[in-house]
Amino acid sequence: xxxxxxxxxxxxxxxxxxxxxxxxxxxxxxxxxxxxxxxxxxxxxxxxxxxxxxxxxxxxxxxxxxxxxxxxxxxxxxxxxxxxxxxxxxxxxxxxxxxxxxxxxxxxxxxxxxxxxxxxxxxxxxxxxxxxxxxxxxxxxxxxxxxxxxxxxxxxxxxxxxxxxxxxxxxxxxxxxxxxxxxxxxxxxxxxxxxxxxxxxxxxxxxxxxxxxxxxxxxxxxxxxxxxxxxxxxxxxxxxxxxxxxxxxxxxxxxxxxxxxxxxxxxxxxxxxxxxxxxxxxxxxxxxxxxxxxxxxxxxxxxxxxxxxxxxxxxxxxxxxxxxxxxxxxxxxxxxxxxxxxxxxxxxxxxxxxxxxxxxxxxxxxxxxxxxxxxxxxxxxxxxxxxxxxxxxxxxxxxxxxxxxxx
Numbered sequence: 001x002x003x004x005x006x007x008x009x010x011x012x013x014x015x016x017x018x019x020x021x022x023x024x025x026x027x028x029x030x031x032x033x034x035x036x037x038x039x040x041x042x043x044x045x046x047x048x049x050x051x052x053x054x055x056x057x058x059x060x061x062x063x064x065x066x067x068x069x070x071x072x073x074x075x076x077x078x079x080x081x082x083x084x085x086x087x088x089x090x091x092x093x094x095x096x097x098x099x100x101x102x103x104x105x106x107x108x109x110x111x112x113x114x115x116x117x118x119x120x121x122x123x124x125x126x127x128x129x130x131x132x133x134x135x136x137x138x139x140x141x142x143x144x145x146x147x148x149x150x151x152x153x154x155x156x157x158x159x160x161x162x163x164x165x166x167x168x169x170x171x172x173x174x175x176x177x178x179x180x181x182x183x184x185x186x187x188x189x190x191x192x193x194x195x196x197x198x199x200x201x202x203x204x205x206x207x208x209x210x211x212x213x214x215x216x217x218x219x220x221x222x223x224x225x226x227x228x229x230x231x232x233x234x235x236x237x238x239x240x241x242x243x244x245x246x247x248x249x250x251x252x253x254x255x256x257x258x259x260x261x262x263x264x265x266x267x268x269x270x271x272x273x274x275x276x277x278x279x280x281x282x283x284x285x286x287x288x289x290x291x292x293x294x295x296x297x298x299x300x301x302x303x304x305x306x307x308x309x310x311x312x313x314x315x316x317x318x319x320x321x322x323x324x325x326x327x328x329x330x331x332x333x334x335x336x337x338x339x340x341x342x343x344x345x346x347x348x349x350x351x352x353x354x355x356x357x358x359x360x361x362x363x364x365x366x367x368x369x370x371x372x373x374x375x376x377x378x379x380x381x382x383x384x385x386x387x388x389x390x391x392x393x394x395x396x397x398x399x400x401x402x403x404x405x406x407x
Contacts, residue, residue, distance in 0.1 A: 007037075007052050008073035016048040020068055029064055036062065036262055037070075057322055060246065060262040061110045063191055074265060075324055075354045076385055079112050081263060084385065085242055088272040092279050094390065096235060110261050113243065114188050114196050118203065120236045121181065125206055130230045132175045139163040173209050176223060177233050182207040183216050184240045187249055191259045216244055269322040270305045273349055273383060277306060277318075280397035285310050304337045308404065316404050318347045324356045326380065335369050335376050345377040347403060352382035364406060379403055 005014040021029060023046055030039055030048060036058045040049040052058075052072060059074040059081065074081060087097050103116055138144070139155055145168025152165045185207065189200040221241050226234050247261040278287040286309040306318040317337035321330055326348065334346035350357060357380060360366050367378040381403075383396055 003068050005050065005068065005070045006073065007050070007070065012051065014050050014070070016050065016068060018046055021064075025065070025067070029068070032258060033062055033064075033260075036072075036260070057265045058262045059265050060260070061191075062262070063259040065257055072262070075322075076351065077112075078110070079116075080385060081265065081268070082113060082116075082242060084272050084388070085263075085268060086238060087388065088268060088275055089241075090238065092275055092393075096238060097388075099235065110191070111193065111196065113239070113261075114192055114200075117184070117188060117236065117239050117243070118196065118199055120239065121185070121203055124232050124236060125203065127232060129173045129206065129210075130175065130177050130233065131171045131173050132177075133169040134172045134174065135167065136170055137165070137167050139165050144168050173207075174211050176220065177230060177237075178207060178210045179213050180216060180220065180224075180237060180240050181233075182210045183213045184243050186212070187243065187247065190249060191261070218245060266320075266322050269351065270320040273318075273320045274306050276383075276393045277308075277397050277400060280394045281308075282401055285315075285401065286312075302333060302336055307341075308401075314341045315343070316345070316347065317341060317343075318349055318400070320349045322351060324350075324354060326350070326357055326361065331367075331369065331378055334378055335371075338376055339371075344374050345379060345403075345406065347379045347381050347400065349381050349383060352384040353386055355382060357382070364403075377406070379406075 003020050005016075006012075007014060016026060016029065018026070026046055026048060030041055033039065036053070038051040038053050040051075041047075042049065050070070057074075059072050059078070061072070062068075062070040064070075083097060083100060086100060087093070090096060100116070103119065136145075137148075141163060143164050144166045146166060148165040148167060152163070155165055156162055182204070185200055185204055189197055189204065192200055218241065221237065224233075224237060243261075246263045247259070249257075249259050274287070274289075281287055287306065288309060304317040305320045307314050308316040308318070317334065319330065319334050319337070321327070330348055334348055338344060338346045361380045362382070364379055365377065367380065369376040369378065381396075381400065384392065
């Protein structure tokens with residue numbers, strides 16, 4: 001029997017007991033997933049208390065041996081997270097975004113991604129798999145393609161058999177375009193519900209002549225190029241990259257099979273806001289990647305998510321927080337950045353959707369921190385993740401740069 005646990009809030013606690021897993025499995029679960037969850041082990045009973053981590057906001061699914069499935073929910077639906085991911089890591093290209101935006105699904109969480117994948121795969125298979133030429137070299141009695149006279153003579157003197165060495169090309173389906181899809185398809189079949197698993201196995205039939213890869217690195221996607229003949233592959237490869245980047249299927253201690261589909265939503269939100277500001281910024285400003293941490297002598301390092309420069313001088317620091325409310329640590333961080341760069345204001349950016357931030361904090365000047373040398377102004381800015389359009393993102397960025405002028 002599969003036991004499902006749902007973590008949709010930081011203060012919600014779920015339990016894993018010896019009715020769910022045996023003692024050894026509980027130990028393995030604890031050591032394997034403590035990176036993604038806040039797990040407390042009650043030694044005398046062996047019970048695990050699991051909560052979401054408050055700082056590293058992973059969202060997605062953990063599947064442990066098909067015995068325990070943990071859904072880690074987000075404050076926004078997984079389909080919106082995927083849409084934001086598509087924009088963020090495809091140069092804010094609204095062409096692809098608009099197409100997937102029109103796709104509606106009755107499924108939720110991971111099932112939405114699988115159903116979306118199968119929808120586009122079904123459309124692709126209607127037109128047939130892309131074929132490409134593959135080089136072959138063969139010793140044969142029946143000439144085919146280009147005859148290599150020199151190699152044929154060498155073969156004769158080596159083996160005293162008259163086989164003709166030929167080089168030729170064959171149009172095959174076994175190429176990287178299809179290998180990536182088969183790799184993802186096998187992964188999805190392994191973690192789908194019975195309805196979607198059956199659908200995936202039917203699709204797998206079309207890939208019998210395609211090599212099964214054991215591993216795919218994200219760098220493989222850099223080798224892909226699209227033209228009018230294979231353009232139909234672009235969207236399904238984007239979904240494939242999303243699946244491969246955020247999922248892990250692995251085995252430990254022989255028979256222990258794990259599957260995780262987890263997204264670092266903080267990192268995605270930060271990258272999304274960075275790309276938006278960088279794309280729509282005024283020409284006189286620069287938004288470089290700030291890679292150098294400061295306060296390295298302390299237990300933790302601080303590094304602003306976004307800095308804005310003008311004339312090679314930092315004029316503003318911004319921090320992105322994918323959370324529903326303002327934390328004390330958020331204010332501490334942005335004040336620290338301001339003091340480090342020697343200016344008296346900073347911006348904290350939160351998602352507008354389902355936020356619990358009081359409207360009074362959205363008024364400029366309402367949140368000031370008194371220090372010995374100055375008063376630091378903290379500006380709270382919300383970005384609407386439901387209204388994502390060129391106009392909305394351009395307006396958001398314009399407002400950010402207007403705030404630079406405020407004293």
